[in-house]
Amino acid sequence: EKQPCTLNYPHKPLVIKTGIYFSTRLRLLLKLPEVDYQLKVKTAFDKNVSGGTLHRQFEILNNNPKQMDIDESSNGCLAVEFRHLQLKDKKGSSTSKNEGSLTVTEDLHILTFQARLCLQGLSIDLETSTLPLVVISNIIQLPAGWASVMWYNLLTDEPKNLSFFNNPPCANWSQLAKMLSWQFSTITGRSLTTEQLEMLGEKLLGDHALQSESQVYWSRFCKENIPGKTFSFWLWLDSILELIKKCLQPVWIDGCILGFVSKARERALLKDKAPGTFLLRFSESHLGGITFTWVEQDYNGEKSFSSVEPYTKNHLNMLPFADIIRDYKVLTDGNVPESPLKFLYPDIPKDKAFGKHYNRLHTKAFPYIPLHFLPISMRQLSAASPQTPPKIPLFDLPFSPNPSDLEETFDPQILEEILYSISVPNS
Amino acid sequence: EKQPCTLNYPHKPLVIKTGIYFSTRLRLLLKLPEVDYQLKVKTAFDKNVSGGTLHRQFEILNNNPKQMDIDESSNGCLAVEFRHLQLKDKKGSSTSKNEGSLTVTEDLHILTFQARLCLQGLSIDLETSTLPLVVISNIIQLPAGWASVMWYNLLTDEPKNLSFFNNPPCANWSQLAKMLSWQFSTITGRSLTTEQLEMLGEKLLGDHALQSESQVYWSRFCKENIPGKTFSFWLWLDSILELIKKCLQPVWIDGCILGFVSKARERALLKDKAPGTFLLRFSESHLGGITFTWVEQDYNGEKSFSSVEPYTKNHLNMLPFADIIRDYKVLTDGNVPESPLKFLYPDIPKDKAFGKHYNRLHTKAFPYIPLHFLPISMRQLSAASPQTPPKIPLFDLPFSPNPSDLEETFDPQILEEILYSISVPNS
């Protein structure tokens, strides 16, 4: 009869932050005879919800009844748009946190629309409501709130089961995988491949147990931390969605980022590749990080693999990822800085893969010499770095604050001295 | 009789932002006989101010009368602290912007405190008020608002001349210089030297006219842009105060930053210094930037000076300034990267001056190779860089997107090819 629409965060509807304006549109699907009548609609929050299951209560600010109007864009239906609605904490209503371990982002609410239609003497009460929605107070709760909305809509058709998360059902892997891929598709513009989904499934369910019918618990998906980590599976995945959206979209859409590759698989892929072959993967240890792993060959002809510490959105805001790949150098003692990245897996020359995303260096600031940050890594002498035989440092270190730590913390002073020692011309 | 205290921004009192909580304390200086009485105080905003001069009107939220209490910390005076006061725009009161060119941050207001004391049958009305204060709506207005407060208190003793900025007096340079130095002292912990103040005075008044009695116009100080720039003198200076406070404080307090040096004086200072001598100065072309200028000597023995494009707080948040000085390299084509910074002016080895501020590189992220950003500049072949004779590029540039621009935009591809060409071992 009426059809509520999505509200607020563009890619994460049905999550509302307190104190932030939101809008919602309502259409009357019923066609009415053309007579002179008015149809005023008002909204109500958590109307007729039994107090027992309620954790928190909110009220709607700026909530004036509005009249439905004919909407051109949807073939002349009656419609109304509420704007500038705002949710506010109703104080003094902390109905004891009795429901045990339900979190704020599992606490479901309903926005209700009510109207009274007076037509030819008849008075008809109309009422409809949104799907259950989640109320958050800080943007950091948005991913968890959106996870609840997705889980609910994936696993039930009930219009308003507000106690859904008292006993949330499992999802089976095939439907969850579809949902994850769809998330990547809508948010980043590119969905996930079978291989990528397989890695995610193994991360969620363990290496051996992955089947279409495998059951994924809600808590495994979003509540418990990944073993050894400080974040849950979904929070991790969402951090990557955001990283792609904000910093990596063009490169991601091109398919240059394998991204979801376990370390074991990474080794298997790179094992037989030429030195300088690299692939890009998302960090599993930090939220929203991306790293590259490349193949090296030491002086004995033996291969090894190295990864750079993951880059995060802070880094990438300063230096776009494609430029990092272009410019990245490793300083091995006694050598000249060298780029270890030559071929994007399997064998695409890196400039062919990333060339169109390179930015030029700016030269705006004349008479200044342009400033640039070169993404580099410095490799210690004695760490387990099989391709370089240990050497004796060339110089003493005038400002090494704590010489006993040297093997763990490379002092750039070393770099400088070494560079001097190999610098011959013009000095 | 009563004594109002400062409110809100720690280093910029008497500026209040709408919608942000502020507090204020009031003490009764009069000692009263110990009898049983109560003294309730309430606040009012712009009470008894003639509407004509008012540009904007505000009201105080959460403004409940409060009772004065004995305050231990100030030898038993009666005192009261108002907390959680908030200023809100009074809508519909836009008393026509008739006063011509007065800006929001010149629009002065008063916070008034009122109390009625009933003592032995007498009823005494007490009233006092703050010094004029400025109301802002966004934090970007804070520096301009604080400039008004300073100018007012520097140049008048009137307690409440709200139309002060209809015709603001000039300051003479000697008193203004004292004020500027005091600002650096309170905000950054180090005041300005005579030389630094002289540079500022010349910037404000022109090179030749600087004397103690020179008059500085208010508009020159804070309203008009510096010729050729998009910001006023004070906004520029305040951006440097903030940069020091947030990113440079230890180095600044040590006196390593000359900072305020005109380009002419910079040349004069460096002229006779050894190659590798450098000094640090704040950017005059960009807000909140710092750069270094160093001496070079070309193959003919001729000296030249170069400056790097200024670093801003965004850069310095990512890479602390001392580390930039330690690591900074210039890549001249065909040469190995080299640090052009050796001696802090006049002749202090840079590690002696900055060593204690160096940070160690982190190695937390094992098994990853630590990531680092090396602050570098790349020098083109053909630009006006007298110390290097032009050379023919060693290689073609496979991915130079627009070869005709090459002389203006250095393509890092060049760097890479060159590095390969001089790389001999292990490859």
Added chain:
DNA sequence: ACAGTTTCCCGTAAATGC
């Protein structure tokens, strides 16, 4: 003490007003 949650408020961006 502490973790989950909310509040506070800067700083950027967009909207608004004049």
Added chain:
DNA sequence: TGCATTTACGGGAAACTG
């Protein structure tokens, strides 16, 4: 139309609160 000013709100951090 352009500039001055305000509003909006993400995001980091502090404050709150059971």
